[in-house]
Amino acid sequence: xxxxxxxxxxxxxxxxxxxxxxxxxxxxxxxxxxxxxxxxxxxxxxxxxxxxxxxxxxxxxxxxxxxxxxxxxxxxxxxxxxxxxxxxxxxxxxxxxxxxxxxxxxxxxxxxxxxxxxxxxxxxxxxxxxxxxxxxxxxxxxxxxxxxxxxxxxxxxxxxxxxxxxxxxxxxxxxxxxxxxxxxxxxxxxxxxxxxxxxxxxxxxxxxxxxxxxxxxxxxxxxxxxxxxxxxxxxxxxxxxxxxxxxxxxxxxxxxxxxxxxxxxxxxxxxxxxxxxxxxxxxxxxxxxxxxxxxxxxxxxxxxxxxxxxxxxxxxxxxxxxxxxxxxxxxxxxxxxxxxxxxxxxxxxxxxxxxxxxxxxxxxxxxxxxxxxxxxxxxxxxxxxxxxxxxxxxxxxxxxxxxxxxxxxxxxxxxxxxxxxxxxxxxxxxxxxxxxxxxxxxxxxxxxxxxxxxxxxxxxxxxxxxxxxxxxxxxxxxxxxxxxxxxxxxxxxxxxxxxxxxxxxxxxxxxxxxxxxxxxxxxxxxxxxxxxxxxxxxxxxxxxxxxxxxxxxxxxxxxxxxxxxxxxxxxxxxxxxxxxxxxxxxxxxxxxxxxxxxxxxxxxxxxxxxxxxxxxxxxxxxxxxxxxxxxxxxxxxxxxxxxxxxxxxxxxxxxxxxxxxxxxxxxxxxxxx
Numbered sequence: 001x002x003x004x005x006x007x008x009x010x011x012x013x014x015x016x017x018x019x020x021x022x023x024x025x026x027x028x029x030x031x032x033x034x035x036x037x038x039x040x041x042x043x044x045x046x047x048x049x050x051x052x053x054x055x056x057x058x059x060x061x062x063x064x065x066x067x068x069x070x071x072x073x074x075x076x077x078x079x080x081x082x083x084x085x086x087x088x089x090x091x092x093x094x095x096x097x098x099x100x101x102x103x104x105x106x107x108x109x110x111x112x113x114x115x116x117x118x119x120x121x122x123x124x125x126x127x128x129x130x131x132x133x134x135x136x137x138x139x140x141x142x143x144x145x146x147x148x149x150x151x152x153x154x155x156x157x158x159x160x161x162x163x164x165x166x167x168x169x170x171x172x173x174x175x176x177x178x179x180x181x182x183x184x185x186x187x188x189x190x191x192x193x194x195x196x197x198x199x200x201x202x203x204x205x206x207x208x209x210x211x212x213x214x215x216x217x218x219x220x221x222x223x224x225x226x227x228x229x230x231x232x233x234x235x236x237x238x239x240x241x242x243x244x245x246x247x248x249x250x251x252x253x254x255x256x257x258x259x260x261x262x263x264x265x266x267x268x269x270x271x272x273x274x275x276x277x278x279x280x281x282x283x284x285x286x287x288x289x290x291x292x293x294x295x296x297x298x299x300x301x302x303x304x305x306x307x308x309x310x311x312x313x314x315x316x317x318x319x320x321x322x323x324x325x326x327x328x329x330x331x332x333x334x335x336x337x338x339x340x341x342x343x344x345x346x347x348x349x350x351x352x353x354x355x356x357x358x359x360x361x362x363x364x365x366x367x368x369x370x371x372x373x374x375x376x377x378x379x380x381x382x383x384x385x386x387x388x389x390x391x392x393x394x395x396x397x398x399x400x401x402x403x404x405x406x407x408x409x410x411x412x413x414x415x416x417x418x419x420x421x422x423x424x425x426x427x428x429x430x431x432x433x434x435x436x437x438x439x440x441x442x443x444x445x446x447x448x449x450x451x452x453x454x455x456x457x458x459x460x461x462x463x464x465x466x467x468x469x470x471x472x473x474x475x476x477x478x479x480x481x482x483x484x485x486x487x488x489x490x491x492x493x494x495x496x497x498x499x500x501x502x503x504x505x506x507x508x509x510x511x512x513x514x515x516x517x518x519x520x521x522x523x524x525x526x527x528x529x530x531x532x533x534x535x536x537x538x539x540x541x542x543x544x545x546x547x548x549x550x551x552x553x554x555x556x557x558x559x560x561x562x563x564x565x566x567x568x569x570x571x572x573x574x575x576x577x578x579x580x581x582x583x584x585x586x587x588x589x590x591x592x593x594x595x596x597x598x599x600x601x602x603x604x605x606x607x608x609x610x611x612x613x614x615x616x617x618x619x620x621x622x623x624x625x626x627x628x629x630x631x632x633x634x635x636x637x638x639x640x641x642x643x644x645x646x647x648x649x650x651x652x653x654x655x656x657x658x659x660x661x662x663x664x665x666x667x668x669x670x671x672x673x
Contacts, residue, residue: 014313016320018345021065021327023228023303024260026174028065028110028327031320032341035263035307035329036070036114036177036232040369042084046076048096053103054382055371059334060107063342065327067104068112068177068230072097074164075157078133079185080126081118084369088115088164094171101172112175112230113168115161115219119185120146120194121269133157135189135211136196154201154211157185162218169223176227178219178259180251181234182278183269186212190233190251193242193270205247209254216258230305231255232263235292239267239274245292249299256300263305263329264293273566279332280309281563282357282442283534287315294324305329311354311448313344335361335373350455354448360643363557374643375449377408377650389654391416397656398423398480400470400623403431405634405645406486407453410462412653420462421478423470429454431488432613432635433642435528437511440535475626483627484652486645487619489635492612494523498585499609507532507610517605518542521590523582525552527641529610530564536608537573544575544602546582546592555641577602613639629656 012018018030043049060067073079076087086093097113104111120134124144132140137148149157165176180186188194189211195202201210212231219229233255235248252262266289267278280288286309293306307329310316316328333340336355343351353375360374373379395418399406402424410422422429430436436447458464468474475483491506493499505515507528520536522529525547533543545552545568552568553561568574580592580600589603613635620636631652634645 012345012347014317014344017313017317017328021303023175025226026110026228030063030065030341030345031327032064032316032344033305033327033329034059034064034067034109034334035331036068036179037331037335037371038070038082038085038365039371040082040084040365041371042086045092046084046086046090047093048086048100051381051383053100054386055379056100057103057107058378058382058385059338060104060109062334062338062340063345064109064330064334065341066110066112066175067107068114068175069100070114071116072113072164072168074115074117074160078127078130078157079117079119079122079160081121081123081184082369083126088113088167089160094167097168097171105172110174111172112177113173114177114179114232115164115168116179117157117160117185119188121183134185135194135201148197155214158211158214158218161215162222165219165229166222169227174228175230176219176223177230177232177263178215179232180212181232181265182267186215187234187268191237191242191268191270193237193239193268205250209251212251213254213258216255220258228260230261230263231259232265234266234268234278235264235289235296236266237268237271237274238277239271242268242271242274245295248292249296252296252300252302252304256302259302261305261327262296262300262302263307264296264325265289265307265329266292272562276559276562276566278308279359279362279559280357281359281560282445283563283567284309285441286311286444287319290319290324294319297323297325303327307331309357311352311445313340313349313352332357332361335371335379336375350452352452354445354452356449356642357445358557358642359559359563360557360641362559366558372643374641375646377647384654388416391418391656394418395481395656396478397421397482397484397653398470398475398478398627399484399486400619401431401486401488401634401636402426402429402457402464402466403486403488403634403645404433404450404453404642405636405649406431406484407457408646408649409484409486409633409653410457411453411460412650413656414460414462416653416656418653418656420460421465421480422457422462423465423468423474425467425469427467429457429464429466431486432508435508435511438535440538442531442534470623472626475623480627482629482631482656483623484649485620485623485630485632485636486634486649487616487623487632487636489613489639490616491609492614494582494585494609494611496582496584501585501587503587503605504585504607504609507608508613510608515606515608519604520544520606520608521546521602521604522608522610523590524610524612525549525576525578526610526612527553527556527564529608530568532608532610533574534564534567534571537571540573542573542575544577544590544604546577546580546590546602548579548581550579552576552578615639631655
């Protein structure tokens with residue numbers, strides 16, 4: 001059973017956030033609602049697997065008042081928008097949905113299900129080769145025909161929502177969420193971007209709301225008054241030609257008194273950058289879309305939920321205390337730390353692992369139908385959280401390196417009862433995350449995560465030694481059973497004339513050695529180079545990015561790259577020189593040649609080198625063989641993103657449980673090298 005936060009708000013600084021709320025006769029124990037998130041990797045027959053169920057159960061055990069299962073389609077034959085989606089109209093799905101509902105209840109939360117239909121966003125290959133259906137006919141960006149729905153098809157779709165809600169109630173769910181936003185079918189009728197009809201279903205906002213209200217009426221008739229209905233809307237479409245908050249208010253006013261909770265999100269999947277703003281990334285502020293809910297709440301009596309880039313309990317408390325919303329929807333924050341609500345209720349907010357807003361979760365779903373998280377190594381394999389590898393004996397572990405992988409390894413090892421010594425050569429933990437000390441506002445989520453991990457490691461009971469290196473004498477003294485090399489990587493230097501000049505700075509060093517001058521050249525257009533360019537352009541400097549490839553930041557996940565490219569493309573201070581090779585550096589600038597051999601010269605005051613990172617082989621291999629077990633994690637293997645380091649730190653410790661080897665004397669370990 002999960003931690004029940006009901007009644008724990010006495011004398012808490014989060015009184016409003018932790019207070020119960022009643023919707024249609026159902027009491028929810030606090031104001032933190034697990035917003036709909038989907039799982040794009042289902043089991044045979046497109047049904048939930050045990051692992052899928054554990055994903056939602058973990059969220060329930062973390063203390064959320066309600067856990068909402070995302071993207072359950074009301075009509076799989078015409079409404080499937082992704083390759084793997086569960087359809088509530090599939091007779092085989094009932095067992096999965098009932099088991100999932102029971103698991104959520106068993107975790108201590110109410111259970112809700114988000115009912116949806118993809119409408120015009122359904123590729124033909126996912127709906128039996130048929131044309132997608134929408135409010136208006138058009139050819140989509142992929143060249144597929146979308147057919148305008150007839151009156152009969154519109155009414156049939158509304159009936160499908162009603163039948164789906166009736167099934168959800170019969171399966172034991174406590175609430176249903178009608179997805180009326182984000183560019184899916186119901187929203188397609190509301191939006192002027194997609195509804196071009198001239199009959200009673202289009203034109204004025206009153207006509208465009210006829211279908212959403214028809215759906216809501218069918219659902220209410222199916223479930224009755226004493227069953228909560230949440231309506232999820234986009235308060236603004238956040239794109240040119242789309243509607244703004246004024247229409248968002250009109251939508252909410254039409255739902256007022258008919259729905260039991262108005263869930264105010266933003267954006268539309270119809271426009272890629274709007275979809276980025278829907279899930280605010282690092283270039284947007286905390287709670288970036290909360291103003292839409294605050295404005296809507298002024299005009300309705302129905303309780304309002306706000307969602308998008310919430311992470312700090314104090315922010316959530318303020319929003320509710322000041323009457324800007326009644327509930328907080330949490331999605332990525334509960335992927336990063338499912339126990340955020342329970343930790344808040346227990347007065348342990350400092351133990352919350354904050355979301356990076358890096359977009360790796362959504363990008364993974366899009367690219368490979370696999371949900372994972374940069375900072376939570378359990379996501380994607382939640383079964384392991386409930387069925388951990390047994391620890392057959394406690395071990396003495398030496399972790400060399402206090403970056404993201406080393407810190408995660410230390411936390412995981414202490415949690416499993418091992419004796420941990422963490423050694424870091426620098427005077428502070430954090431490793432490669434030192435760049436987060438930059439004053440650029442978009443590094444705040446990264447700095448928040450890094451500082452949180454450092455604080456947790458220092459509180460963990462691990463023996464943390466800073467400013468020292470794990471040498472032979474230390475290893476002989478500690479006699480570790482296990483060495484985990486988290487020694488990181490080192491920046492790749494440019495092999496061109498002038499690379500040694502004092503006007504040249506490595507990207508990893510620019511947080512402590514700020515390059516002077518108004519004009520900068522960044523050599524390397526990967527993730528680090530592009531973010532450096534955005535940072536300095538934001539300071540008013542003129543920046544040129546030189547990149548050998550034609551595409552910038554190709555290693556980025558889709559969501560973060562969309563946001564990053566928007567920053568670059570809309571900046572007046574950034575020039576991109578793609579498809580060029582740096583050929584030399586002088587105190588006056590940088591020479592480059594394109595693929596055709598044409599030479600260019602870019603005048604500048606300073607040069608920032610961001611051409612990559614390679615494993616620090618020497619530091620890693622110096623430790624190999626000095627203990628019975630040895631693991632290398634993160635950039636000590638090869639340069640990658642934070643997710644790899646965190647997961648490998650977690651995995652190295654999990655693997656220890658399967659090995660019951662006895663300690664090996666230091667001298668014997670040395671002789672085995």
